[in-house]
Every structure is written in C-alpha cells, then in structure tokens.
Amino acid sequence: LAKTTQPISMDSYEGQEVNITCSHNNIATNDYITWYQQFPSQGPRFIIQGYKTKVTNEVASLFIPADRKSSTLSLPRVSLSDTAVYYCLVVSSGYSSASKIIFGSGTRLSIRP
Amino acid sequence: GAGVSQSPSNKVTEKGKDVELRCDPISGHTALYWYRQSLGQGLEFLIYFQGNSAPDKSGLPSDRFSAERTGGSVSTLTIQRTQQEDSAVYLCASSPRGEADTQYFGPGTRLTVL
Numbered sequence: 001l002a003k004t005t006q007p008i009s010m011d012s013y014e015g016q017e018v019n020i021t022c023s024h025n026n027i028a029t030n031d032y033i034t035w036y037q038q039f040p041s042q043g044p045r046f047i048i049q050g051y052k053t054k055v056t057n058e059v060a061s062l063f064i065p066a067d068r069k070s071s072t073l074s075l076p077r078v079s080l081s082d083t084a085v086y087y088c089l090v091v092s093s094g095y096s097s098a099s100k101i102i103f104g105s106g107t108r109l110s111i112r113p
Numbered sequence: 114g115a116g117v118s119q120s121p122s123n124k125v126t127e128k129g130k131d132v133e134l135r136c137d138p139i140s141g142h143t144a145l146y147w148y149r150q151s152l153g154q155g156l157e158f159l160i161y162f163q164g165n166s167a168p169d170k171s172g173l174p175s176d177r178f179s180a181e182r183t184g185g186s187v188s189t190l191t192i193q194r195t196q197q198e199d200s201a202v203y204l205c206a207s208s209p210r211g212e213a214d215t216q217y218f219g220p221g222t223r224l225t226v227l
Contacts, residue, residue, distance in 0.1 A: 034215070043117075043204050043218025044156070087155065101146070103156035 004088045009108040018075045020107050022088030025069050033064060033071045036087045038106070044087060048073070083111045115139070117219035119205050125225045126195055134190040134222045138207030145188050146216060147180055148204040156204065162188060163211050195226045 036044035182188040208214035
C-alpha cells in the first residue's frame with residue numbers, strides 16, 4: 001500500500017505555473033497516480049491520472065519519472081479559482097481485494113492576485 | 114446525467130442516537146465508496162462496494178459503523194449510538210468499475226453530533 005507525501009501548503013500568484021510534487025516511494029507495479037482537487041464544502045473532483053512519463057489534459061499536466069517514486073502536478077497559468085486543496089492518490093488496480101484508499105492531507109494551494 | 118447525490122445534506126443529532134446517511138451513485142456505476150472528512154482534514158476512507166459486496170470493511174472506525182448497498186445502486190451508511198467524534202462530513206463517491214477508475218464525489222452529508 002503506497003503512502004503519499006505532499007507539501008501541506010503552497011502559495012503562488014495569478015498567471016504563474018504551479019508545480020505540486022507528491023512522493024510515493026513504495027508504489028507498486030499495478031498502481032496508478034491520480035490527482036483530485038477539492039474546493040471548500042464540495043467533494044473532491046478528478047483532475048488527472050497517469051501511470052508513467054507525462055500526461056496532459058485541458059487543465060493540468062502530470063509528470064512521472066521513470067522510477068515512479070514521485071509525481072508532479074503542473075497547473076499552467078493559475079488563477080484565483082485554482083485556490084483549493086489538491087490530493088495525490090495512489091490506487092492499485094487490485095484494491096478491490098484488500099487495500100484501503102489513502103487520500104492523505106493534501107496540499108492547500110493559495111493563489112494571490 | 115445526474116451526478117452522485119447524498120441525503121440529507123445536513124444532519125444534527127444528539128449523542129447516542131442512530132443516524133442513516135444515504136448515497137445515490139451515478140447510474141450504472143458498479144463501485145461505490147464512503148469517506149469521512151473532519152474539519153480541515155483529509156479524506157478518511159471508510160468502505161468500498163463492488164456491486165453489493167464490500168470486500169474490505171476494515172476502514173470502518175468502529176463496530177458502531179455499518180454500510181450496505183442494495184440492487185447495486187443506493188447505499189446507506191449507518192452510525193449507531195453516535196458520539197461527538199463522529200461529527201464530520203461524510204462523502205460518497207462512485208466509479209464505473211472500481212479499481213483505478215476516476216471517482217465521482219457527491220456533495221457530502223455534514224453530520225453534527227451534539
């Protein structure tokens with residue numbers, strides 16, 4: 001079961017690129033890396049998922065090095081509306097058999113004007 | 114289509130009472146998840162259903178907590194003899210198949226135990 005470690009908080013400014021790194025040292029072969037965003041008083045919302053190398057969608061990019069022991073969520077040109085808590089989640093394709101799903105404490109991102 | 118819905122949105126109860134929280138997943142989603150989130154904290158995984166079965170119940174905090182899912186759809190999380198430490202937001206999510214699928218979350222039920 002891969003535990004994740006993220007910075008507790010980060011600050012940035014509108015228009016900047018923000019990179020949030022997550023460590024998952026004991027990630028297993030069949031684990032995927034998923035990132036969620038949560039606004040106050042709402043449930044988390046899926047941002048992006050990857051297994052290796054780089055994944056990009058309309059809102060973010062996810063960089064995963066060859067050893068997969070970490071991953072970096074990249075948010076291009078952030079705005080005030082990107083202020084939220086970001087969770088890195090490692091899920092096993094086999095978690096139906098036993099594992100718990102650990103979201104961790106997340107990274108509280110604050111964007112300033 | 115409709116997203117995940119939860120009811121009630123808010124529940125205030127007295128210590129020692131039983132409560133039932135309901136989750137309606139997205140139609141056709143076979144996997145359903147329950148989480149608990151205390152104020153300012155991350156999500157604590159409680160239980161996961163694949164269809165009507167819960168392969169692993171070890172995430173439930175105590176034997177006062179139970180959950181069931183019927184017809185592969187609606188799920189109910191029951192907390193018996195509520196305690197003040199049970200106060201939290203209870204979130205439900207569903208996904209098409211489970212495993213590494215994207216989870217779609219409901220708005221949560223805010224439970225306050227007085």
